[in-house]
Amino acid sequence: MGKTWAVFFAVNMIAMAALCFAAPAMGMWMPEGVSTHAHDVDFLFDVILWITAFFFFLTEAILVVFLWKYGCGCKEAPATGVPGFLKPIAPLIDTPHKVEMAWTIVPAAILLYIAFAQIGTWANVKYQSRRQQFLGEDKTPVTIEVSARQFEWRMRYPSAERFREWLKNPNDSEVKKDIDAFPRNPHADDVHVVNELHVFGEPVKGPDMDEWKGNPVLVYLSTRDVLHSFNLPQFRVKQDAVPGKTIPVWFVPTKPNTVKIESGSSTMWLDGRRDAKGEPDRMLIWDIACAELCGWGHWRMIGRVYVHRTQDDFLEWLEQAGKSEHGRTAMTR
Amino acid sequence: MSVGHPPTTAAPAHHEPSFLGKYIFSTDHKIIGMQFLFTSIIFLGLGGILALLVRIQLAWPHAEIPILREWFVDNGGRMTESFYNMLFSMHATVMIFFVIIPFLTGAFGNFTIPLMIGAPDMAFPKLNMMSYWFMWPAFVLILASFYAEGGAPAAGWTSYPTLSSITMPAGEGLHSPAAPNSGHGQIFWLLSLTCVGISSMMGSVNYITTIINMRAPGMTLYRMPMTIWAMFITAILQAFALPVLTVALIYQSLDKSIGTTFFLPDGLTFGNWSAGPGGGQTLLWQHLFWFYSHPAVYIMILPAMGMVSDIISTFARRPLFGYRAMIYSIAGIAGLGFIVWGHHMFQSGMDPRLGTGFMIATIMIALPSAVKVFNWLGTVYRGDIQFTTAMLFALSFVALFIIGGLSGIFMAATPVDIYIHDTYFIVGHIHYVLFTSSLMGIFGAIYYWFPKMFGRFMNEFWGKVHFALTFVFANGVFFPMHILGTAGMRRRIPDLTATAFESPLLTLNQVMTISAILLGLTQLIFLANFLLSLFLGKQTTERNPWHSNTLEWSAPTPPPHGNFDVPPVVYRGPYEYGAVPNRTEDYLPQTLKFDGPVPAASGH
Ligand code: HEM
Ligand SMILES: [Cu+2]
Numbered sequence A: 001m002g003k004t005w006a007v008f009f010a011v012n013m014i015a016m017a018a019l020c021f022a023a024p025a026m027g028m029w030m031p032e033g034v035s036t037h038a039h040d041v042d043f044l045f046d047v048i049l050w051i052t053a054f055f056f057f058l059t060e061a062i063l064v065v066f067l068w069k070y071g072c073g074c075k076e077a078p079a080t081g082v083p084g085f086l087k088p089i090a091p092l093i094d095t096p097h098k099v100e101m102a103w104t105i106v107p108a109a110i111l112l113y114i115a116f117a118q119i120g121t122w123a124n125v126k127y128q129s130r131r132q133q134f135l136g137e138d139k140t141p142v143t144i145e146v147s148a149r150q151f152e153w154r155m156r157y158p159s160a161e162r163f164r165e166w167l168k169n170p171n172d173s174e175v176k177k178d179i180d181a182f183p184r185n186p187h188a189d190d191v192h193v194v195n196e197l198h199v200f201g202e203p204v205k206g207p208d209m210d211e212w213k214g215n216p217v218l219v220y221l222s223t224r225d226v227l228h229s230f231n232l233p234q235f236r237v238k239q240d241a242v243p244g245k246t247i248p249v250w251f252v253p254t255k256p257n258t259v260k261i262e263s264g265s266s267t268m269w270l271d272g273r274r275d276a277k278g279e280p281d282r283m284l285i286w287d288i289a290c291a292e293l294c295g296w297g298h299w300r301m302i303g304r305v306y307v308h309r310t311q312d313d314f315l316e317w318l319e320q321a322g323k324s325e326h327g328r329t330a331m332t333r
Numbered sequence B: 001m002s003v004g005h006p007p008t009t010a011a012p013a014h015h016e017p018s019f020l021g022k023y024i025f026s027t028d029h030k031i032i033g034m035q036f037l038f039t040s041i042i043f044l045g046l047g048g049i050l051a052l053l054v055r056i057q058l059a060w061p062h063a064e065i066p067i068l069r070e071w072f073v074d075n076g077g078r079m080t081e082s083f084y085n086m087l088f089s090m091h092a093t094v095m096i097f098f099v100i101i102p103f104l105t106g107a108f109g110n111f112t113i114p115l116m117i118g119a120p121d122m123a124f125p126k127l128n129m130m131s132y133w134f135m136w137p138a139f140v141l142i143l144a145s146f147y148a149e150g151g152a153p154a155a156g157w158t159s160y161p162t163l164s165s166i167t168m169p170a171g172e173g174l175h176s177p178a179a180p181n182s183g184h185g186q187i188f189w190l191l192s193l194t195c196v197g198i199s200s201m202m203g204s205v206n207y208i209t210t211i212i213n214m215r216a217p218g219m220t221l222y223r224m225p226m227t228i229w230a231m232f233i234t235a236i237l238q239a240f241a242l243p244v245l246t247v248a249l250i251y252q253s254l255d256k257s258i259g260t261t262f263f264l265p266d267g268l269t270f271g272n273w274s275a276g277p278g279g280g281q282t283l284l285w286q287h288l289f290w291f292y293s294h295p296a297v298y299i300m301i302l303p304a305m306g307m308v309s310d311i312i313s314t315f316a317r318r319p320l321f322g323y324r325a326m327i328y329s330i331a332g333i334a335g336l337g338f339i340v341w342g343h344h345m346f347q348s349g350m351d352p353r354l355g356t357g358f359m360i361a362t363i364m365i366a367l368p369s370a371v372k373v374f375n376w377l378g379t380v381y382r383g384d385i386q387f388t389t390a391m392l393f394a395l396s397f398v399a400l401f402i403i404g405g406l407s408g409i410f411m412a413a414t415p416v417d418i419y420i421h422d423t424y425f426i427v428g429h430i431h432y433v434l435f436t437s438s439l440m441g442i443f444g445a446i447y448y449w450f451p452k453m454f455g456r457f458m459n460e461f462w463g464k465v466h467f468a469l470t471f472v473f474a475n476g477v478f479f480p481m482h483i484l485g486t487a488g489m490r491r492r493i494p495d496l497t498a499t500a501f502e503s504p505l506l507t508l509n510q511v512m513t514i515s516a517i518l519l520g521l522t523q524l525i526f527l528a529n530f531l532l533s534l535f536l537g538k539q540t541t542e543r544n545p546w547h548s549n550t551l552e553w554s555a556p557t558p559p560p561h562g563n564f565d566v567p568p569v570v571y572r573g574p575y576e577y578g579a580v581p582n583r584t585e586d587y588l589p590q591t592l593k594f595d596g597p598v599p600a601a602s603g604h
């Protein structure tokens, strides 16, 4: 009996572990991270994954071996020996006090390591006090007010003109004040867009190859009705929008996904693309997928992130969006 | 029988009550336990059906489902989004407040506590009866909410304001501008849970008093079985946490009925309807709710841990490894359990610096959980395992709780939680701790105590079939949830084809749904086994069929009103299993006076 059940448990556990190993290959794993947060978050995820995987295999293997050995109904034999695979630590096992100490202190140390390893990243992503430092003192973030409602994301940008001024004087204290006051100070020439978050970066010459550097993004998040959650899975960003509060959110993109396409008299910006000629790529479509239940339309409260390849592309888009009446730009689905 | 004391004819002074008094308005803890048991099984069926509807919608979001098609002719034969939200909200509500908690504290708390401490009944039998009967208004209200205008609540089992709580003034019919289901249905929900809370509170003061005051002579605290320790600590948790939930429920009821604004800030606007002045805080609800509901998740597992410890020790024929460490780790989990509620709110807009503190406390709570797992493994070590159905369920508790505990560490890590919060990863975690741990423990406990409760055995063969299929299909539906969550799939959505990152997950969801349907069908085997065994199961009057040490096995089977024919006296701890010189049996019941050497209880 014991052997049958040992095998039964083992087969199930192995099947589950196998699913974990197979899933990334089947395209069911974390999507490629495209912000500077992603690098740190994914690293911490992997650290925890390897540690927990180790303890999963260890404990399940011990269970299965014990079922196999001590479930045989052959009373005499097992009561004496330490099973082969535990021989190296036999003296420890035969002193229960020591083994109890060991299996308390070792996991405690590992858990403490896990806990303290998180603190820095968490602070960079969320602590207000780290915001400036994280975004870079001499950079002007793309500043956007995102106001959620059932079941839409409404975005408000400074006008292209005003934003150009900010870009020119990133260290000017008046500019900094203006950015801080942005959520409280709507201007008549602000640009309103629905369900589209446009940000940008700039190609830079690297030592051996061309790189691309994202410009920091600062979002002031609020809602006028119920809770929503500003969830950008590819950017590893998630923050609930809370009625009555305005919560700053920041990140730096590391990859563009939007190209400018000119056809005849009109200009369009399309996401999901590496370049103007290429086919659209599903992996380059980055949804803003509301993650907090907000009512019947919650599942389809979806926006998209457009990361422009250059600052000029972005500014050109901003200018055009300012002229469009219905707050939607050309490439809305 | 080694346990057998000669039965005395001098039965305790209990007269034979009428049918109504015996089974309906009973003050006998065993009958009350069975009442909780039967109602929990019925609600388990209801909760299961709701879950299957959720799964079907997720797997085939655009299909017309046979039967359901008729209900939704207006919606092209497809389930509405509000209906879907109602399904998962009510599934969780039913499973948590009407299945797991009543099963553990109501059914097994009632049945085991007096019997295992050697008492004739609870300290307050009438209060005990009231605690069951206060569940009935809760049952009626929660079922009535399905027929309320707008339907049953659809704001999640967590009922976060403002979605759940914003209501137009009474003059306008108490409807919600935010969601059709957040009107009358939500009010029923609030009242129903208030009744559940009152019921639990009556139970918990009773359990605490009984365990402190009514132990048999010789039953010192450190001779109590783990089941009793777990019930004791759970009752304390309940007594301290419940008032906070009750307050929160009352605040939300007031917000919804007489226009207070505990959870409503200024300036709320829905379409072109604007709420009046607010001044409240939405996050206040989350703090109050989780201050109860995090301890509540331990209320939903500690008793199962206790029962599983007893079952494993009995059928491994080994002393429980590290008995004291087991007690301290339960106490540790309970204590830490009060300072970790914020881990549900990492992304909620709570000050992130608080998140850091909550994270450290939460990660450290995995330590006592780990110690318990090692102790269970240590108990099996060098045992002589008997693979009864009860033991198989207990072993699967250990095997699968490991997964639930380990997944907890991912979510406790604040930066990682940014990505997996409100995804299927959480749903996977919940189901590993609540289904494949707590519910597996409950199944084990049913198979284990059934002969004592009803004087009949459940069928072991079908029990094992039930176990094996449940194990396979439960893993089949719940394990892939971790993968879905890692791929970013959000929880609480009826259709995953709206985004680019979720769409590719449809096939896996279909496999899971098939597994879920098979899991549901498997439970019919259990139901048939349970019901048929009640009337046709192999009859027994043997007091101690499993050769177990604890006191309930020294009472007659089934125990009469008043429980013990001979008032038990306790001479030893509950886990002295194993061969000893001068004894043929490999166990030493707690009532046994025996001066020889005893089995080494893990070498202490
Ligand atoms: C090792 C121990 C555990 C740790 C570290 C842990 C950690 C966590 C964390 C951090 C969350 C919040 C995740 C999020 O929403 O982002 C969570 C959710 C949850 N946990 Fe655990 N947990 C543990 C054990 C348990 C146990 C034993 C139970 C129940 C028996 C449980 C039941 C739940 C439930 C029901 C939720 C989800 C609530 C909801 O949002 O609907 N957990 N857990
Ligand atoms: Cu939403």
Ligand SMILES: [Cu+2]
Pocket (backbone or CB within 6 Å): B293, B294, B297, B340, B341, B343, B344
């Ligand atoms: Cu919790």
